[in-house]
Amino acid sequence: MGRSTPNLSNVWFKVTDLDVATGLGSWITTISGERYLDFTGGIAVTATGHCHPRVVAAIARQAERFIHAQANVYTHDLLQPLAQRLAELSPPGIDTFFFANSGAEIIEAAVKLAKQATGRPNIIVFQGGFHGRTHQAMAMTISKTVYRAGHAPLPSGIFIAPFPDGRAADLESEIDQALAGFDQLLATATAPGETAALVIEPVIGEGGYIPAPTRFLQELSLRSKQHDLLFICDEIQTGFGRTGKMFAIDHYAVEPDVICMAKGIASGFPISALGTKGELDDQWPTGSHGGTYGGNAIGCAAALATIDILSENGFLETVQARGDQLLAGLNDLMAKYPFVAHTRGLGLMVAIDFDTGQRTDDVVEHCLEHSNLITMTAGATTLRFMPPLTVTPEEIDLALTALANALAAVA
Numbered sequence: 001m002g003r004s005t006p007n008l009s010n011v012w013f014k015v016t017d018l019d020v021a022t023g024l025g026s027w028i029t030t031i032s033g034e035r036y037l038d039f040t041g042g043i044a045v046t047a048t049g050h051c052h053p054r055v056v057a058a059i060a061r062q063a064e065r066f067i068h069a070q071a072n073v074y075t076h077d078l079l080q081p082l083a084q085r086l087a088e089l090s091p092p093g094i095d096t097f098f099f100a101n102s103g104a105e106i107i108e109a110a111v112k113l114a115k116q117a118t119g120r121p122n123i124i125v126f127q128g129g130f131h132g133r134t135h136q137a138m139a140m141t142i143s144k145t146v147y148r149a150g151h152a153p154l155p156s157g158i159f160i161a162p163f164p165d166g167r168a169a170d171l172e173s174e175i176d177q178a179l180a181g182f183d184q185l186l187a188t189a190t191a192p193g194e195t196a197a198l199v200i201e202p203v204i205g206e207g208g209y210i211p212a213p214t215r216f217l218q219e220l221s222l223r224s225k226q227h228d229l230l231f232i233c234d235e236i237q238t239g240f241g242r243t244g245k246m247f248a249i250d251h252y253a254v255e256p257d258v259i260c261m262a263k264g265i266a267s268g269f270p271i272s273a274l275g276t277k278g279e280l281d282d283q284w285p286t287g288s289h290g291g292t293y294g295g296n297a298i299g300c301a302a303a304l305a306t307i308d309i310l311s312e313n314g315f316l317e318t319v320q321a322r323g324d325q326l327l328a329g330l331n332d333l334m335a336k337y338p339f340v341a342h343t344r345g346l347g348l349m350v351a352i353d354f355d356t357g358q359r360t361d362d363v364v365e366h367c368l369e370h371s372n373l374i375t376m377t378a379g380a381t382t383l384r385f386m387p388p389l390t391v392t393p394e395e396i397d398l399a400l401t402a403l404a405n406a407l408a409a410v411a
């Protein structure tokens with residue numbers, strides 16, 4: 001098989017063939033000077049847009065002070081301030097933080113903490129979930145077979161519970177069935193005494209941008225308390241303002257025991273965080289987990305600058321307004337084209353479903369080829385939008401025009 005780029009692995013799937021040179025705000029520029037509107041936001045990472053000047057300045061300042069202050073060897077002077085800032089933003093009780101580099105690494109950390117804190121071996125995850133590509137995270141990922149196929153044996157002790165399809169006409173009975181499935185797992189497959197935690201995305205991300213119904217999450221929270229399971233919220237994609245609140249779980253009046261954070265936390269600098277309660281962290285034996293780069297000083301600087309921007313007065317309200325604008329435009333298109341099956345959104349986590357996967361791919365391709373708009377899919381028939389949270393009303397309009405043209409072309 002030929003290599004699409006010499007010397008580079010073919011293992012990365014590609015959304016586009018673009019070679020980029022620079023990025024600013026919602027835009028990227030290719031090496032040949034073409035500009036594209038990036039509505040993937042680096043897969044929900046560039047919260048403050050590409051190269052926000054305040055994030056760039058914070059990174060530059062920190063690079064002159066310390067690049068790698070290894071966390072086992074010494075404690076640099078941004079680690080505690082970042083942990084304190086995250087504690088202020090997190091749901092009640094989440095006050096203690098561990099740092100790593102990527103989302104999957106934080107999922108690994110969450111599972112290790114849960115096993116140590118409870119003394120129990122098993123984990124429950126939910127249909128459609130995506131938690132990463134390391135072996136443990138892959139065993140917990142059931143959004144598509146491509147992530148798992150050919151990698152057996154996967155770690156054991158993972159049990160899959162139903163996740164209600166929020167698009168179903170009879171949502172209440174969907175929720176009842178999913179809860180019954182959860183109860184059945186505990187009764188027949190993994191006894192509560194052997195189950196350390198449930199791990200759930202409050203909005204299924206890679207698996208199709210499907211928000212969990214409120215009653216579902218609240219009932220799961222009750223069950224986790226009843227059986228002493230840890231409620232672990234994977235906010236890797238949904239966190240840091242993406243849904244119009246700092247964390248998606250803030251929409252639900254549910255208090256998790258652990259939150260997994262990454263992606264938007266530092267506008268693109270690779271840093272991730274595990275937030276938990278002090279009393280759970282106390283059960284995590286010192287030295288049983290760690291990592292060479294976790295809590296990187298430049299990552300902490302980028303995260304603090306990002307959080308400052310996200311915390312400004314009115315920022316999250318604006319995210320919600322941009323999301324509403326985008327969703328209203330998608331609803332207009334749904335009214336016009338019968339092959340649009342569904343639209344939905346929570347903040348700037350917005351999706352449109354088409355009747356077939358082929359139609360979805362054709363729309364993505366048309367937007368790219370004819371309008372220089374970069375989008376990507378989720379699940380089988382969903383096109384997802386995750387622009388920077390700093391996206392302007394004009395940029396949303398540009399994207400909607402591109403989409404309208406694409407839908408007319410594929411009709």
Ligand SMILES: Cc1ncc(COP(=O)(O)O)c(C=O)c1O
Pocket residue numbers: 043102103104105107130131132133201205206234235236237238262263
């Ligand atoms: C919800 C969720 N969890 C975990 C991950 C894995 O994160 P990473 O790719 O940084 O390992 C992702 C990545 O898309 C994600 O969306």
